[in-house]
Amino acid sequence: MRTLRKPSNILLQIDATQLRGMGSVINQIDIASFGSFQGLEWKKTVRDSGKNVKPFQRLNILYGRNYSGKTTLSRVFRSLETHKLPLNYFGSSFTVYGEKGNVAHTGLAGHSYDVRVYNRDFVTDNLSFLVNQEIGGVIKTFAIVGEQNKEIDDAIAAIEAKLGSVEGKAGLRFALEAKRKERDRAKSAYTTASNGLDDRLRSHAAEKIKKNPNFRSPVYNIEHIRRDIATTSKPGFVALTTEEQAGRLKLLKQEALPDITDTLVVALKLDSLTATAEPLLSKTITPTKAIEELLKDSALQLWVKQGMGHHREKRSTCAFCRQDLPHDIWQVLDEHFSKESGDLEASLDAAITSVTNEIGTITGLNTFAGAQFYVDERAAFEVSGKALSQALAVYKKDLEALKKSLETRKNNLFQPVALKTPSHDAQEIARHVADINALIAASNSKTATLEKDKTAARDALRLADVFAFADAITYEEELGRIATLKTTSDTAGTAFTDAEKEIRDAETEVQALRAKQKDERKGAERVNALLNNFFGHDGIKLEARDGADNATVKFEITRNGKSAYNLSEGECSLIAFCYFIAKLDDPESKGKDLIIYIDDPISSLDGNHIFFMFSLIESLIAKPVKKPDGSNSYRYKQLFISTHNLDFLKYLKRLSIPMKKLPAAEGVKAKSVSDHEHFMIERNGASSNIMLMPSYLKDYITEFHYLFHQIYKCKDQAAAAENHEPFFGFGNNLRKFLEAFLFFKFPYHDDKNDSFERIKKFFGEEEDTAVALVNRLNNEFSHLEAVPDRGFKPVEIPEIAKVANYVLDKIYASDKVQYNSLLKSIGEPERVS
Structure with a gap:
């Protein structure tokens, strides 16, 4: 009968970092859909006789017959280890609840639970040779921490002390946390200020510019308003006044006008009329035989002259007094009103007519209206037109004065009349005429450029709006404040990055030092030691051989020094489980608070091997380690073991039971209770379920x-x-x-x-x-x-x-x-x- 050998020292080495407190554990699982589990709700099914919900404990024993769903449940845990769903489990849905947060099937990549699972998938992934012996598979190599080296340990300890921890409130990691908070605070202040300004710019761009029909800016956004603010900040920019804005708004409403085909022509004739009138007004004439009485009374003289036309060859009596006209009346009067005076009178009449015609011409000279002009020219036209009218009014008065002088001389032909000096300014009138004609030309040219002018008007109006907005929010001052916050944020970020790099460099140095302690060959030695010490298999070994490149190592199973094939199912089970146990000492696992899940390790093993399997689990995983203060510490954070074998289940009753201390309550002292639970996995029809054993x-x-x-x-x-x-x-x-x-x-x-x-x-x-x-x-x-x-x-x-x-x-x-x-x-x- 084979006896259980005492494990060698190499199997019982215990890293101090493994002697940890309980840490975070997984409490329960809801499985909506995963393999044979459909609609499992933990709080509804896993209850004791008192209807109290029972969570997973530190040690959990699960029993279920073959095909009940044990391996399926282990795959939920393995998906936590691999951070992905198994193959062909599409459409799965589950949630794992634990003290480090809940993990759903959609969040496998980001959780922080350290899980190690031994099941069929572990064997397939790591020891495919055991699954495909005929066609050949591989056995993945792994390294474990080699013999202790005091100098390396001291160097690692010094670096770890320098690194410190957040919990210990010392070292680089603690300082990094402070820098992280300062970085986050500075970044948050900068982001808040920057986003706040952006929000105001974005809101004004969307609500005040984009939606304003006058601006016609359907795609106006924050980048556009930034460019406009930059434009208004340039030297020489002058925003539109209120009046100018009103004018631009009128222009936007302006439709195309027909061209003004005429031009204003003003030909002043006063000089030529004066030249004609002046000799007539100053000419001196005397009657042949003057009638003194008429010379002395110009009004009487005019009355007589006018009366001659009513009486000559028409009447023989005076129409006024009814008296007979003297027989020589016409001779006497003709001697007074000579031919010279008659010629003068005719010339005066002609001059008066010319002046009168000129006055009539001036009155209807400017026939243009403001409505014929575009908005910008309209106002200027109104000013020039009014000025021209005023200048022409002065010119008209000069004409009227000349006409009056001519009429005065006509009424008293024998009395010369002095000519008054003109008051009008011919150059001013010409200037106004030129201005109006220029406005006509400008207005006519506007038709071709109206749309372009409207675009310019819209741009000017938009820039005026943006200028006022930037001034209202003190844009430049806000930019300065944000720039200061960004500098502070960048400085804090750089400080954090530098500190993070220092920690990363130190951690890299630790890894390099630990790499010096790693030895892949010792991984094979650990598996062999487990096989030999616990199962007495010194014939079957896991050999570490040099790879073809002599730079790598590969694992190979041998029997009596030769490559082994046709391994029995029991031998495969022993090798695979020893490989798993040994791999718990690799650098990725050693020293971590592990959640270990062992799924049905008994397969084709006889009674002795079943007992040895139990002994291996008890010695290297379940058995507590005494701390200096006498309390127990455990090599695992949480342990799950499932089986279909009643003999193995009987042995599992002998596992070391972890204890936990319940805190004191009012009237109740603190006490220690067992921290383990037994569960049963059953399958009813096509669906699996979990319940208390x-x-x-x-x-x-x-x-x-x-x-x-x-x-x-x-x-x-x-x-x-x-x-x-x-x-x-x-x-x-x-x-x-x-x-x-x-x-x-x-x-x-x-x-x-x-x-x-x-x-x-x-x-x-x-x-x-x-x-x-x-x-x-x-x-x-x-x-x-x-x-x-x-x-x-x-x-x-x-x-x-x-x-x-x-x-x-x-x-x-x-x-x-x-x-x-x-x-x-x-x-x-x-x-x-």
């Missing part, structure tokens, strides 16, 4: 108790609506239970058909009907070969419930104490009647 498995671990529980479940036919599995397996379960129960009840019987005889003896020969019914269910319902049609008929639930109650009642009547003990083992209350 029944006491008959947790406390007794025998199939006998399990069979009794299955029969007990069938006593109430209504239970089939919720869980039909016990009813379908009732015949087989009843047969096996009665064989065990009655064998120990009646250990010896000389009849060959002792099983049937035991039934008759227990139930009583007088109850033939009951015996026949039990025998029918015991045989017919547990076998189909003799009655294959039974496989195509529904299970007779009422008949099963009747037999279950009959058997239970008979056991109770036979031995009440034993029956109540069986009830207690399955968590049911005692029967009292």
Whole structure:
């Protein structure tokens, strides 16, 4: 018989960093969809008899028959280790709840749980040779920390002390945290100020510029308003006045006008008229024989002259006094009004007519209207037109004065009249005429450039708006404040980056030092030591051989020094599990608070190997380590072990149970309690479920108790609506239970058909009907070969419930104490009647 060897020192080395406190654990799992798990809600299913929800503990033992869902559950944990879902698990949905935060199937890449899982997938990923021995696979190499080197350890310790920690409030890491907070604060202040200004710019651009129909800027955004503010900040920029803005707005409403085809022409004739009139006004004439009375009275003279036209050759009497005209009246008057005076009068009439015509011309000279001009020229035209009218009014007065002078001379032909000096300014009038003609030309040219002018007007109006907005928000001052905040943020960021680099350099140096302690060959040695010390397999080894490049190492399985093939299933299981245990000492795992999940490590192993597997788990994982103060420390943060093997489950009861201290409460002292729990994985139909392990498995671990529980479940036919599995397996379960129960009840019987005889003896020969019914269910319902049609008929639930109650009642009547003990083992209350 093989004996358990004492583990070598290399197996019992314990890194001080492994002796940690509990840390963060996983409490529960909800699985909406993952393989055989569908709709698992932890809080609804994992409850004790008092309906209290029971979470995972530090040590968790899980039992389930083959195909119940154990490996599927382990794959949930392995997805935490690999940070990705397994292949062909598309559409999966689950959430893991723990003290380091919840992790959903969509957040596998970012969680911080350190999980290591031993299951079928681990073997496939790391030891594919064991899966594909015929076609050849590989065994991934791994390094473990080699022998301790004091100088390297001291150097690492010094660097670690320099690095310190946030929790310890010392070292580079603690200082980095302060720099991180300062960086975040400075960055937040800069970002808030910058975003605040951007928000104001963006809001004004969208609400005041983009939506203003006058600006026609449908794609105006924050970059556009920044450019406009830069334009208004340039030297020489002058924003539009209120009046100018009004003018630009009018221009935007302006439609194209027809061209003004005429021009203003003003030809002043006063000089030529004066030249004609001046000799007439100054000419001196005398009558042939003057009538003194008329010379002295110009009005009378005019009256007489006018009267001559009414009387000559028309009347012989005076139209005024009715007296006969003197016979020489016409001779006397003709001698007074000579031909010279008549010629002068005619010349004066012609001059007066010319002046009168000029006055009429001036009155209707400027026929243009402001509506004919565009907005910009219209105002200038109104000014020039008004000025021209005023200048022409002065010119008209000069004409009227000349006309009056001519009329005065005409009325008194014999009296010269002095000519007044003109008041008008001919150059001014010409200037106004030129200005108006220039405005006509400018307005006509506007038709061709109207749209361009409108665009310029819109730009000017928009820039005026932006200029006022920038001034209102003190844009330049705000830019200066933000620039200062950015400098502060950049300085804090640089300080953080430099500190982070210093830490990274130090950590790199630590890794380099630890790399000097790594040795891949020792990984193979550790596996071999486990195989030899715990399982006595010194023939099968994991050899570390140089690779083809002589620079790398590869692992190879050998038997008696030669490459080994055709390994048995048991040998594969031993190698794979020892590989997993040894790999817990690789640099990626050693020293971390690990959540370890071991899925059904028993496969094709005999009884000794099962015990040795338990011993390996207990010695190197589960067994606590005493700290200097006498308290226990554990090599794991949380441990899960699942199995289908009842013998192995029995051994797992002997694992070292971790303890936890409950804090003191009012009236209750602090106390230590066990920190472990037992769970059961069951599969009903196509769906798996997790529940607390029944006491008959947790406390007794025998199939006998399990069979009794299955029969007990069938006593109430209504239970089939919720869980039909016990009813379908009732015949087989009843047969096996009665064989065990009655064998120990009646250990010896000389009849060959002792099983049937035991039934008759227990139930009583007088109850033939009951015996026949039990025998029918015991045989017919547990076998189909003799009655294959039974496989195509529904299970007779009422008949099963009747037999279950009959058997239970008979056991109770036979031995009440034993029956109540069986009830207690399955968590049911005692029967009292």
